[in-house]
Amino acid sequence: MDLENGPLVQVGLFRSSEGDDLFLAIHHLAVDGISWRIILEDLASVYEQAIRGDDIALPPKTASFQTYTEQLAKYAESRRLLQQADYWRAIEQHETVALPKDQTHIDKTALKKRNTVSFTLAQQETDAILKDVHNAYNTDTQDLLLASAVLAIWQWVPQKALKIALEGHGRQSEAAHHDISRTVGWFTSIYPVLLQLEPNTWDDHHEEYMIRALKITKDTLRRIPDKGFGYGVLKYMTPPEKAKIKFGKAPDITFNYLGQFEIGNRAQTETEQLDAFTFSPLGGGEDITGTWKREQSLDISALVAEGKLTVNMTYETGRFQKETIERLSQDCQYYLRKLMNHCLGKTETEKTVSDFDDRELTEEAFKNITDLLGFH
Numbered sequence: 001m002d003l004e005n006g007p008l009v010q011v012g013l014f015r016s017s018e019g020d021d022l023f024l025a026i027h028h029l030a031v032d033g034i035s036w037r038i039i040l041e042d043l044a045s046v047y048e049q050a051i052r053g054d055d056i057a058l059p060p061k062t063a064s065f066q067t068y069t070e071q072l073a074k075y076a077e078s079r080r081l082l083q084q085a086d087y088w089r090a091i092e093q094h095e096t097v098a099l100p101k102d103q104t105h106i107d108k109t110a111l112k113k114r115n116t117v118s119f120t121l122a123q124q125e126t127d128a129i130l131k132d133v134h135n136a137y138n139t140d141t142q143d144l145l146l147a148s149a150v151l152a153i154w155q156w157v158p159q160k161a162l163k164i165a166l167e168g169h170g171r172q173s174e175a176a177h178h179d180i181s182r183t184v185g186w187f188t189s190i191y192p193v194l195l196q197l198e199p200n201t202w203d204d205h206h207e208e209y210m211i212r213a214l215k216i217t218k219d220t221l222r223r224i225p226d227k228g229f230g231y232g233v234l235k236y237m238t239p240p241e242k243a244k245i246k247f248g249k250a251p252d253i254t255f256n257y258l259g260q261f262e263i264g265n266r267a268q269t270e271t272e273q274l275d276a277f278t279f280s281p282l283g284g285g286e287d288i289t290g291t292w293k294r295e296q297s298l299d300i301s302a303l304v305a306e307g308k309l310t311v312n313m314t315y316e317t318g319r320f321q322k323e324t325i326e327r328l329s330q331d332c333q334y335y336l337r338k339l340m341n342h343c344l345g346k347t348e349t350e351k352t353v354s355d356f357d358d359r360e361l362t363e364e365a366f367k368n369i370t371d372l373l374g375f376h
Contacts, residue, residue, distance in 0.1 A: 001027050014282075021280045028186060033258045034169050035184040044276040063178035065185035071177050076237035084225040088234060089245045091194050096163040099252045099297065102321040113290075115322060116314045117329045125340065126309040130260070133343035137211075137350055139218050142257045144339055145302050145311070147217040149255060150195055151210060152331035156324075161196045165296060167256035172227055191228035192251055195220055207342060214339055215352045222354035250295040258303035279305060298325075300332075311336075 001008055008027040013020060024039075031039070042058055049056050075081055121129070130141055150162060170189035171180055180187070195216060234243045261279075299314040311332060315325045 001025075003027070003029070021282055022277070023280075023284065025284075030186065031184060032169065032186045032188050034171060034187070037261070038182055038184055040277065047276040059182060062182040063180050065183055067178055068180055068183065068185070068187075072233065073237065076233050077239070077242060081230050081233060081238065082242060084230045085234060085243055085245060087225055088191075088231055091163075091192050092245055092248050094161065094163070094194055096161050096194075096251075097157060097159045099157060101319050102324055113317045114294075114314050115317050115325075116312050117322070117325045118310055118312045119329055119333045120308050120310045121333075121336075123307040125337070126304060126307060128340055128344060129309060129336070130304065133340050135349050136343035136346040137215060137218060137352060138355055139214065139343075143214065143218040143221060144336065144343075145257055146221070146255055147210075147214040148332050148336035148339055149300050149311075150217060151213050151335040152328050153253070154197075154213070155331055156328055161194060163251040163253075164193050164195070165190055165251045165254040166193045166221075166228060167254060168228055169259075170229060172229070189227075189229050189232055190254070191224070191231035193220060193224065193228075207338070210335060210338055211342060219352050219354040252296060253298045253300065254296040256299075256301045258301060260304040 001010070008030045010023075010025040012023040014023065045058065046056055129144060133144060134140060146164075146166075150164075153162060168189045168191070170187035197213070197216065234245060235247050297316045297319050300311070301314070302309060302311045304310075311329070313325050313329050313332075
């Protein structure tokens with residue numbers, strides 16, 4: 001693929017006695033996770049229509065990526081965005097402890113090499129994490145996954161504050177002012193999240209603190225302005241003299257919940273299920289060039305495919321030993337199950353600070369109010 005001259009898309013059809021495999025490769029600048037869902041759903045729909053002999057019909061298109069970027073340029077200097085500058089300035093100024101290095105003498109060549117440690121949950125556990133656990137504290141799947149990862153990291157590197165680069169799909173902001181629900185492109189937003197605990201209160205064996213970590217994760221994420229969409233715009237598009245933010249080094253860790261990749265999801269509410277495609281068992285090759293040096297030394301990602309949740313931890317082999325990341329992965333799985341079981345056993349919904357509109361309400365003040373009123 002040639003960024004300057006193209007192509008940015010390559011397609012191949014492989015035929016064999018066991019069936020056909022369709023290979024799709026699209027550069028990340030042209031496609032993100034949600035774009036893949038749009039493309040795969042449309043391909044499945046068109047394929048089924050062709051088999052039935054129906055006229056080919058797809059839903060209406062939404063705003064073009066060009067229209068979206070033009071609107072983004074206006075947003076970059078808007079009053080609404082500049083009002084977020086104080087929040088992001090405080091995040092950038094907050095220093096946190098770097099991850100420890102297993103290797104004291106780091107080979108720059110080895111830093112480019114990365115390995116992945118993964119775990120996969122059974123379908124029943126996955127269903128619980130997607131649907132059943134969230135009534136306990138008004139959480140969502142990302143809250144639970146990030147909290148379990150944070151708990152594992154806190155056990156590995158105890159500290160009062162942890163900064164993680166969070167990836168989001170970037171399509172939820174009202175700044176776009178257009179319908180982009182079926183627009184193909186790269187909308188991903190990446191922004192730092194600062195998670196803090198009071199000193200001398202952390203005990204990784206006590207259920208109370210695991211639940212506390214879940215609440216802190218949820219409340220922190222809910223109070224991020226515009227779900228983090230504005231951070232990248234301030235960093236890369238807003239004139240520095242207007243943003244007035246000194247952007248520092250990116251966090252060591254990135255986290256990304258990619259959601260559910262179930263081809264045919266759209267048809268589940270229809271009279272018949274589209275089963276045009278399944279994920280191929282054949283390897284697709286390396287999806288990232290070996291010459292790219294990432295900002296983060298540890299990438300944590302999660303997705304649901306074929307009804308099962310998989311959590312991947314990709315790390316620099318020149319910085320961390322495999323055993324270190326395996327322990328981290330095991331701890332993350334342990335905390336995820338502990339949180340899941342606790343939430344499944346809770347019969348009533350418990351509100352947290354972010355369930356109220358007052359953004360100035362602190363957790364301590366909220367606890368005092370609930371204690372006074374006898375709420376739990």
